[in-house]
Amino acid sequence: MSLSPRVRDGSVLLTGLVVALVALQLSGLAFWEGLAITLAIFIVLTVSLNLANGFTGVFTLGQIGFMALGAYISAILTLPQQAKSAFLPDLPGWLAGISLDQTIGWLPVGWIAATLIAALLVSGIAALVGAVLMRLSGPFVSVATLGFLVIVRVVLLNADTLTRGSRAFSNVTRYTDLWLAFGAAVLTVYVVWRIKRSSYGRAMFAQRGDRWAANSVGVSVLRPRLHAFVISAFFTAVAGSLYAHFLGSFSPNAFYFDTTFQVVTMLVVGGMGSVSGSVIGATVMLGLGEALRRIEDPTQLYGIGGIIIASVLIAVLIFRPAGIMGQREISLDRLFAPRRRDRDAERRGEG
Amino acid sequence: MNEYLLQQVINALSAGSLYALMAVGLALIFGILRLINFAHGDVMMVAAYIGVFSLASGMPLPVAIATMILGTIVVGLLIERVAYRPLRGAPEVALLLTSFAVGQILQNGVLLLTRLSGRPIQIAFPAPDVLSGVVNVGTLTISKVNLGSFIVGVVVLVLLTTFVSRTRLGLSMHAAAEDLDAARLMGIRINFVVAAAFAIAAALAAIAGFFYAAQTGQINPYMGFTPVLKAFIAAVIGGFGSLAGAVLGAYVLAFLEVLPTALFGIADIIPAGSIPPELHDFLAAAFPAHLSGYRDAFVFVVLIIILLFRPNGLLGGRTREETP
């Protein structure tokens, strides 16, 4: 029986991932587990941002606002009763009563429900925001969505009965583990990849190239953009929930410009428009970030890591704007294919 | 009550001048290159740091200010040469992202240098003597810093407008902003014009940085983020691409900002008994004091509304291509 190359590739990658995760979990190395979970979260973020930006060529900068909302909403929902009364004493009655902290054996169903609710709510917000903002063009979308990021932050800082304002929102149960995180990552990658390959995705790419041309051939411009924006927001909110329940404690500062810049760099380095590129970009930049932190800590040269990463982004934009993968996807065939020369030689019957 | 309003007006005028200085810099660069220079706020921050260190090292005030302006111009020219010129002609998104990256480099660079020099992250800005204290005009008390911001701002802006409309370099900038290729055909050296635009923008940012630091009393590496966003909003309100629009938008923005602060909580300010109690209750309910923190959000909502309905701003700058 022969599988189509893509199914085969996917199964190989998936098996590889499962094996790696099992090994990691068994090793008990908490630091590496934590790093892996962080990577998974960033993969979700980068792939989502790719869907919203890389596919459509429109550059939104407000994604992390959705991450923040996802984090706070899910955390408020899962916070155990005592923590709620202690830390969020002024919650409205109906909210104070809810605590989605149920588990069935190992599976935190309460958290899953909370995450889904949060993600759906955030998608709704994204639909409204997107309907308004996706009409804009060029750099104006970018700044308007940046404005959205600021608005979310201001709201979070001021609505302190719900969010504790600028103080840390803590005592969140740390549900996130390797499997949930990578499960979400795999799901996101799969969904976005399927979208890319669908006729729907092709419409998005079409209007990326030339809005006027696409429009004149009858390809609707606003709808695909909006749908991409909303779906992206959904997964970004999931990432937010993962994040919140991984750290257990967070504040609005985690969801502002620095994180935005991090994800944008991962996206550009990996290649806008390539799903596997986003995975690669996230891995590379996270690895680079960690390595740079190792240099900063002992030498106390704080700031040098930021300079290097920003320089990497500029260098990529100048010298290789398509990123590592451009719009192509990874195919194992090409990775492991025998070199051309050898193949040709085989065909000619030599060697 | 009147004093309260007048005080707000003065605050708005002072803030507006600073926004104008920054917004004009943004508009200058955007006009020619279609680049939204997000690093501009960080250029202002660098200026403030140069200023602080110059003053701290004992330079007399005029020398420190000159150093600040010249140093910032150098930084601005460097940025243009290294980061933006190689991307001339690249898609707008690439330029935008580069400007973010440049901002990050500036922030981290300053962070690094501050650490290396042993100073804390947040540094107090010793307001120079000429600017400390207040001035009494009638029943009003105006801080000298606010007054200085406003006066210097206006003077600089007037000088700039004269320069741009009278000199050949200024004319070349207009031409380059309107039609880059046609400007080239005139024999205008675009590289020079762009560099000049960056130098001017940097100098304006330096002046803004000086007064901003004097107003807030301290500086930190992240102080540039909000000002550049505000400057952008100001430029959009006025109609991006027009210098006069940028200035107008800046003052409009400043007054818009003051509005929530003035309104929300107004019920508490008005002395009881001067207005009917029903009106008082209504004001307290409609404009509760604790909502004044949403000021920044309010301003951004205004930005989005303007972008949607009047993308050419209040003064209607150049027509941009319609979004299909």
Added chain:
Amino acid sequence: MLELVDLHAAYGHIRALHGVSLEVRTGEAVAVIGSNGAGKSTMLRTISGLMRARSGTITYDGIDVTHASTDRIVSLGISHCPEGRRIFGRLSVRENLVLGGVRRPAKDVTVDIRRVGELFPRLAERLDQPGGTLSGGEQQMLAVARALMAKPRLLILDEPSLGLAPMLVEHIFEVIEQLKSEGLTILLVEQNVHHALDLADRAYIMESGRITLEGSAADLKHDPRVESAYLGFRA
């Protein structure tokens, strides 16, 4: 004065010029004729430095200017009046003219504005009006006037009659004729074949990025190929 040898140019992957060779001798007026998309404007843009040639050479007075920057080319005495006029609509007529002479000493410019005003009286009346308020014909005149402000030795005109009413077309060509009689070397790209061939000494026919025909203007006017393709079928 100007010589193009085997010039190739492209927009990304789309090749626009396939080995164009032509020359313009001092004092003469040369016309390049072709329909839309023939590559005429691309050729002019490559000469002026707005576009980069892929291969081939452009020589001006013996100097290799193939990859020279536009500002160098202007300072050498070549002035290009672009297709579609491209005047600065938000600036006044006077400011447009000043910009035309922006590379020249300021006092010369004031003198030249007066001279140009004599050549184009309609412009002289409207010196302080914004360029955008002028009519199409006036804008074309402004574009030519502006190009003249650079005191060029070679004037390149890209479709000066495009979109103009017939009477204005006459007027424009009268002006160009006068400039020619004053000794200005002219390279003219035109779709209006009649006027172009009347004015020019020599002409080239360009199709799909190649020169397909060349000769004296008189010869080409009666060449059957030119007649059928560009002048309509003979009765």
